[in-house]
Amino acid sequence: MEATYRALCAHGYANLTMQGIADEFEKSKSLIHYHYDTKEELFVAFLEYLLDRYTEGVEVSETDDPLDRLEEFLDVFVVAPDDEDAASLVVDVVEFRSQAAHNEAYREQLASNYEAILDVFAGIIEDGIKAGVFREVDPRRTAELLFAALDGARNRQVTLDAPEATTTMRETLMEQVVEPLLLEEGR
Amino acid sequence: MEATYRALCAHGYANLTMQGIADEFEKSKSLIHYHYDTKEELFVAFLEYLLDRYTEGVEVSETDDPLDRLEEFLDVFVVAPDDEDAASLVVDVVEFRSQAAHNEAYREQLASNYEAILDVFAGIIEDGIKAGVFREVDPRRTAELLFAALDGARNRQVTLDAPEATTTMRETLMEQVVEPLLLEEGR
Numbered sequence: 351m352e353a354t355y356r357a358l359c360a361h362g363y364a365n366l367t368m369q370g371i372a373d374e375f376e377k378s379k380s381l382i383h384y385h386y387d388t389k390e391e392l393f394v395a396f397l398e399y400l401l402d403r404y405t406e407g408v409e410v411s412e413t414d415d416p417l418d419r420l421e422e423f424l425d426v427f428v429v430a431p432d433d434e435d436a437a438s439l440v441v442d443v444v445e446f447r448s449q450a451a452h453n454e455a456y457r458e459q460l461a462s463n464y465e466a467i468l469d470v471f472a473g474i475i476e477d478g479i480k481a482g483v484f485r486e487v488d489p490r491r492t493a494e495l496l497f498a499a500l501d502g503a504r505n506r507q508v509t510l511d512a513p514e515a516t517t518t519m520r521e522t523l524m525e526q527v528v529e530p531l532l533l534e535e536g537r
Numbered sequence: 538m539e540a541t542y543r544a545l546c547a548h549g550y551a552n553l554t555m556q557g558i559a560d561e562f563e564k565s566k567s568l569i570h571y572h573y574d575t576k577e578e579l580f581v582a583f584l585e586y587l588l589d590r591y592t593e594g595v596e597v598s599e600t601d602d603p604l605d606r607l608e609e610f611l612d613v614f615v616v617a618p619d620d621e622d623a624a625s626l627v628v629d630v631v632e633f634r635s636q637a638a639h640n641e642a643y644r645e646q647l648a649s650n651y652e653a654i655l656d657v658f659a660g661i662i663e664d665g666i667k668a669g670v671f672r673e674v675d676p677r678r679t680a681e682l683l684f685a686a687l688d689g690a691r692n693r694q695v696t697l698d699a700p701e702a703t704t705t706m707r708e709t710l711m712e713q714v715v716e717p718l719l720l721e722e723g724r
Binding site for chain 1: 628631639681686687688709710
């Protein structure tokens, strides 16, 4: 998966071959073929791996504070203006999403990633409501708003040359969506 | 442009040829070539035409009320769950956006469309602030939040088989972003 990641950064989705991935892989091309029959199967596994990268921080977080956890998870989807590797990976995600309209294997995996990300956001919001930190909102809908806005902003950032888009969106989401959730008495 | 629109709905971006567009066009293929040297030029013109379709409602709107105008413009980006033609057009827009990462002509036109849409949202919010209907927010950032969330939701709707995504997002945006803008004394 690390080799696929490096190969995607180096070649981009459209130009990537199994050989390009094998070139990044210390072991052999036959080993890749042993595990994955097609490029599509390998990419589905890669999308699953990407989800783990997105969500791993949540499990090792050192804080229980719902507001801090929410901020940490928003950060996962912010692409710094000068982080070209991260931007290049998002270009690939945008390309996978575009393919997903016609490719069932990508669609299923990406839809399952999307749900898993919403579950993390909604879980944090739900915990915050139970802890008396957030006011009573619909956790699922708030999660959809946060992630759709970040997802839209990062798509814009990498496809329309707007290097600050996710950084600005994170600030706007804090000001206009997250801070209004806070109950004074919980702080 | 209407012929291009019909041809895109029928064939999709990836499979579309100049002949496919000419087949939808009462006049001749040579007339298309007279105006557009390449498929790329034709598509840039089509993206400009799409922007006009998005924004034309703003100019003919029968209301001056900032809240009503904001709701009308949010509606432009909602794709009804059963509107297959609209969904198919959004698939093409997603594909153009994905291409824009590598294609300067698409990137310039789509970035200019994005800015124009933000200008409409920001203009309505600014008018609302001046009229004492909305509280003092940053019109540009609020515009970015509204459009990124809708854009993210419509991308999800068509690529990840989530037919209600934009309908739900419009409701969530009203509840969590637009209604909190309202100053009681302005109503």
